[in-house]
Amino acid sequence: MTPYCYRSVAAALLLLSHSISTSFAFKFTPTGQTVQLDGASYYIPPDVISTISISRPMRKALDSAGGLLPFTVVHAPSLEYGEQDFSHDIASYLSTDDVFSKGFLEAVYVQYSNGSGSRYPGFSAPKLSGNNSVNVVSTGFASNTSSIPVGPYFVTSTGTVHEAWKLFSDVQGAFLETTVANKDGTLSVLPANVEGQSLAIAVPSRLYFTKTDAKPLAGVRLGIKDIYDIAGLRTSNGNRAWYHFYPPANRTALSVQRLMDAGAIIVGKMKTSQFANGEVATADWVDYHEPFNPRGDGYQDTSSSSSGPGAGAAAYDWLDLTLGSDTGGSIRNPSQVQGLFGNRPSWGMVSLEGVMPMAPQLDTAGFLTRHPDIWVAASKVMYGDNVTLSHSYPSKIQTIGWPTTNSSEANGLLLSFLDKLTTHLNATTTSLNLTQQWMKQHPANVTSSLVDLMNLTYPILIGQQTTSVRDPFYADYSAANSGRLPFVNPVPLARWGWATSFPPSTIDDAITNKTTFGNWIEDNIFIANEKTCSDSLGIYVGNSGTTNYRNAYRSPPGIPTGFSTSRISIFSGVPDFVLPIGQASYKSNITQQIEYLPVSVDILAAKGCDGMIFGLVQDLIKAGIINATKAGYSGVTGEKILF
Numbered sequence: 001m002t003p004y005c006y007r008s009v010a011a012a013l014l015l016l017s018h019s020i021s022t023s024f025a026f027k028f029t030p031t032g033q034t035v036q037l038d039g040a041s042y043y044i045p046p047d048v049i050s051t052i053s054i055s056r057p058m059r060k061a062l063d064s065a066g067g068l069l070p071f072t073v074v075h076a077p078s079l080e081y082g083e084q085d086f087s088h089d090i091a092s093y094l095s096t097d098d099v100f101s102k103g104f105l106e107a108v109y110v111q112y113s114n115g116s117g118s119r120y121p122g123f124s125a126p127k128l129s130g131n132n133s134v135n136v137v138s139t140g141f142a143s144n145t146s147s148i149p150v151g152p153y154f155v156t157s158t159g160t161v162h163e164a165w166k167l168f169s170d171v172q173g174a175f176l177e178t179t180v181a182n183k184d185g186t187l188s189v190l191p192a193n194v195e196g197q198s199l200a201i202a203v204p205s206r207l208y209f210t211k212t213d214a215k216p217l218a219g220v221r222l223g224i225k226d227i228y229d230i231a232g233l234r235t236s237n238g239n240r241a242w243y244h245f246y247p248p249a250n251r252t253a254l255s256v257q258r259l260m261d262a263g264a265i266i267v268g269k270m271k272t273s274q275f276a277n278g279e280v281a282t283a284d285w286v287d288y289h290e291p292f293n294p295r296g297d298g299y300q301d302t303s304s305s306s307s308g309p310g311a312g313a314a315a316y317d318w319l320d321l322t323l324g325s326d327t328g329g330s331i332r333n334p335s336q337v338q339g340l341f342g343n344r345p346s347w348g349m350v351s352l353e354g355v356m357p358m359a360p361q362l363d364t365a366g367f368l369t370r371h372p373d374i375w376v377a378a379s380k381v382m383y384g385d386n387v388t389l390s391h392s393y394p395s396k397i398q399t400i401g402w403p404t405t406n407s408s409e410a411n412g413l414l415l416s417f418l419d420k421l422t423t424h425l426n427a428t429t430t431s432l433n434l435t436q437q438w439m440k441q442h443p444a445n446v447t448s449s450l451v452d453l454m455n456l457t458y459p460i461l462i463g464q465q466t467t468s469v470r471d472p473f474y475a476d477y478s479a480a481n482s483g484r485l486p487f488v489n490p491v492p493l494a495r496w497g498w499a500t501s502f503p504p505s506t507i508d509d510a511i512t513n514k515t516t517f518g519n520w521i522e523d524n525i526f527i528a529n530e531k532t533c534s535d536s537l538g539i540y541v542g543n544s545g546t547t548n549y550r551n552a553y554r555s556p557p558g559i560p561t562g563f564s565t566s567r568i569s570i571f572s573g574v575p576d577f578v579l580p581i582g583q584a585s586y587k588s589n590i591t592q593q594i595e596y597l598p599v600s601v602d603i604l605a606a607k608g609c610d611g612m613i614f615g616l617v618q619d620l621i622k623a624g625i626i627n628a629t630k631a632g633y634s635g636v637t638g639e640k641i642l643f
C-alpha cells in the first residue's frame, strides 16, 4: 500500500515540474538559511565564498551533521604554523569578534599562504583550553583568487563555503527593516527572525574585514535613518502609508553610497519620527512606536528625530555606527540623551540627494556612535575633502549657559570637564550671552531683538515640507486611492497646517533673517582663523542627566518657534558636536532605585571647522578627558539594559 502511494506522489510531482518548466518561467531565489550553533542563531547567506576540497574526516563530520558544518579558516603564513600559533589565533578571534565562537572549531581549515604544489604539512588537531578540542582539520593553499579570509564559516557537503552572520534581536525596537548585503552590492530585506519580539539583525564576522586606505570602513556595521534612499529598499520616512505606497527606491543616496563604497555593512533602516519632525514617545508616535532608550531605567524618551539611530547605537555593542540627519537637533538630541558622540556638521558638507528634505537651508547629515575613531573615519569618507583634520586649537572658549557651581552631580562633571579642556588648550573662558551680545552689536540695519528676528524662522523653513513632501504625497496617494488621504501623525500635521497659513513669500523673509543671523555669527561670534580655523570654541550643556519619562501624557503638538542656544548652529550653519562626558544619578520613579543618565556637552566653532573639532576629540581621548562610550544600561559602565 505505502510504496504504491509514494510512487503516485512522485509521478504527480514529475508531471507538475514538467508542466512548470514548459509553461511557466518560475523565479526561484535562494535567500540563505538560519541555523543554531551552541544556542546562538546564525544566518547563512546563499552566496558561495569559495569551494574547498573536502578531506575524508571532514566528509565524515559533514555526513553526521546533516550536510552543513561550522568550521574555522585560519591562515598559516608558513609551514611551521603550529599548535601555539593556532591557539594564539583562536584566542584573538574570540576576543575581537562577536560572531566567532568555539562552536566553529568543529572543523578547521588551515590555509597556507605559499608553497603551492608542495605537500600539505601534517597539522595535527591541537587541544584547546577546557574541554574543547578541534575535531577535524583540513588544509589547503591559497592563491590570490582563492584566499578565504580567516574566521567562522559553514561548509556544505559539496565543499561550498558560506559566511556566518550572527543574528541579534532588535529588542529596543530601533529598526524598521533589516537588511543583508548581496554579493552584487545591492541590499535585500533579511529573511530571518529570532526570539525577542522584534526584527532580527544579521552581522558578519569582523574577522572577514581588513581596513585599508581604499576601504577605511571595511566591516563597520552601519544603520541608516529611514529617510535615506537605498536602492532596492523601501523608504518609510516614518509613515506607514508612504512605505507601502511607493515602490522600493531605485537609487542610493550619495552619502550612503560613499559609506558603502568605503566598506561599511548596512544592517538596516532605522526608525525616524515622522517625516523627521520632533515627536515624543506615547503622545506623538502613532504610526510606529518610539524606540526604547537603553540608558537608566529604560523608559526615558529617545528624543528625535534620529531616534532609531540613537537607541540602536546606545543599546547594541554589535552596531558600530548610525547615520542620522539634523535639521533642528535630530542628531544632537538623541546623542545627548543616550550618551553618544553625534555631529551636526557645518551646513552643506555633503549633498543630500536621495534624502527626504525638511528645510534644504537647514538639513544636514551626520553620525551617532559610541566610537570616536569610527566617527572620524566615517566623516572623512562621507564629507570627503570638506573635512580636514587639524590639531591647532583656539585659545578662547565661549561658554553659553554654563553652570557656575557644583550644585549637582552633572554640574560637577561639567565644571570639571571645562577645567580640563581649558587647561589642555591653555585657553581663557568667557561667558557668552547671545541675546545681550546681539543688543550690543547687532547690524545697524536690523533693529529687532534676536528672538523677534528668529522666532518664526525655524517653523517657516521646515514648512517647506508642505510643498516638497506633503503635496506630492497627497496627490499621488489620493489619485491611486479614490481621493483618500493617507494618515499623518499629529506633529507633522500640525506643523504643515500652521505653515500653510503663511504666504510663500514668508519663506524668503525667513531665509533673509537666517542669513542676517548667520553673517552676524560669522563676523562677531565664531570668526574664521587661519591658524586655528576658528578664533574660539563655543561650549554649552548638552544634557545634565535630566529625566524625560516616556510614559507621560503631554499637551497637543505646538509650533517650534523661538530661539535657543541649540539653534545657533541651525541658523548659522556652524558645526555643533555632542561629546558624552559621563553620567549622573537620579531616583527613577519606575525602578524606585538610583539609576544613571548621560551627561554631555556640545561644542561649536566657526563654519567649516569640523575637522578641527574632530582633531580636538582625538586629542581629548588621548588625554583621557573623554572616552569612547559603552552600549547598554550605562554609557560609562555598559551593563544589561533594564526591561
Ligand SMILES: *[C@@H]1O[C@H](CO)[C@@H](O)[C@H](O)[C@H]1NC(C)=O
Binding pocket: 077, 078, 079, 080, 113, 114, 115
Ligand atoms: C612563505 O613566504 C615567506 C616570505 O616569502 C617565506 O619567508 C616563507 O618561508 C614561505 N613559507 C613557505 C612554507 O614556503
Ligand SMILES: *[C@@H]1O[C@H](CO)[C@@H](O)[C@H](O)[C@H]1NC(C)=O
Binding pocket: 130, 131
Ligand atoms: C569537562 O567535562 C567534564 C565531564 O563532562 C566536566 O565535568 C567538566 O566540568 C568540564 N570542564 C570544563 C572546563 O568545561
Ligand SMILES: *[C@@H]1O[C@H](CO)[C@@H](O)[C@H](O)[C@H]1NC(C)=O
Binding pocket: 143, 144
Ligand atoms: C598576487 O597578487 C600580487 C599583487 O597583486 C601579485 O604581485 C602576485 O604576482 C600575485 N600572485 C599570484 C600567484 O598570482
Ligand SMILES: *[C@@H]1O[C@H](CO)[C@@H](O)[C@H](O)[C@H]1NC(C)=O
Binding pocket: 250, 251
Ligand atoms: C526612479 O524612481 C523615481 C521616483 O519614483 C521615478 O521618478 C524615476 O523615473 C525612476 N527612475 C528610474 C530610472 O526608474
Ligand SMILES: *[C@@H]1O[C@H](CO)[C@@H](O)[C@H](O)[C@H]1NC(C)=O
Binding pocket: 347, 348, 349, 350, 351, 382, 383, 384, 385, 386
Ligand atoms: C563639499 O561641500 C560643497 C559645498 O556644499 C559641495 O558642493 C561638495 O559636493 C562637497 N564635497 C563633497 C566631497 O561632498
Ligand SMILES: *[C@@H]1O[C@H](CO)[C@@H](O)[C@H](O)[C@H]1NC(C)=O
Binding pocket: 400, 401, 433, 434, 435, 436
Ligand atoms: C541673557 O541675557 C538676557 C537679557 O539680559 C537675560 O534675560 C537672560 O537670562 C540671559 N541668559 C543667560 C543664560 O544668562
Ligand SMILES: *[C@@H]1O[C@H](CO)[C@@H](O)[C@H](O)[C@H]1NC(C)=O
Binding pocket: 426
Ligand atoms: C599659556 O598661555 C599664556 C598666555 O596666553 C602663555 O603665557 C603661556 O606660556 C601658555 N602656556 C603654555 C603651557 O602654553
Ligand SMILES: *[C@@H]1O[C@H](CO)[C@@H](O)[C@H](O)[C@H]1NC(C)=O
Binding pocket: 443, 445, 446, 512, 516
Ligand atoms: C543689512 O545689511 C547687510 C549688509 O549691507 C545686507 O547684506 C542685509 O541684507 C541687510 N539686511 C536687511 C534686513 O536689510
Ligand SMILES: *[C@@H]1O[C@H](CO)[C@@H](O)[C@H](O)[C@H]1NC(C)=O
Binding pocket: 451, 452, 455, 456, 561, 562
Ligand atoms: C513667537 O511666535 C509665536 C507664534 O506666532 C508667538 O505666539 C510668540 O509669542 C512669539 N514669541 C516671541 C518671543 O515673539
Ligand SMILES: *[C@@H]1O[C@H](CO)[C@@H](O)[C@H](O)[C@H]1NC(C)=O
Binding pocket: 446, 447, 448, 452, 453, 454, 455, 456, 457, 460, 506, 507, 509, 510, 513
Ligand atoms: C524676520 O525678522 C523680522 C524682524 O526683523 C520679523 O518681524 C519677521 O517676523 C521675521 N520673519 C521670519 C519669517 O522669520
Ligand SMILES: *[C@@H]1O[C@H](CO)[C@@H](O)[C@H](O)[C@H]1NC(C)=O
Binding pocket: 549, 551, 552, 553, 589, 590
Ligand atoms: C514619573 O515621572 C514623570 C515625570 O514627572 C511622570 O510623567 C510619570 O508619570 C511618572 N511615572 C510614574 C510611574 O510615576
Ligand SMILES: *[C@@H]1O[C@H](CO)[C@@H](O)[C@H](O)[C@H]1NC(C)=O
Binding pocket: 581, 582, 624, 625, 626, 627
Ligand atoms: C577615561 O578612561 C580613562 C582610562 O580608563 C580614565 O582614567 C578616565 O577617568 C576616563 N575619563 C572619563 C571622562 O570617564
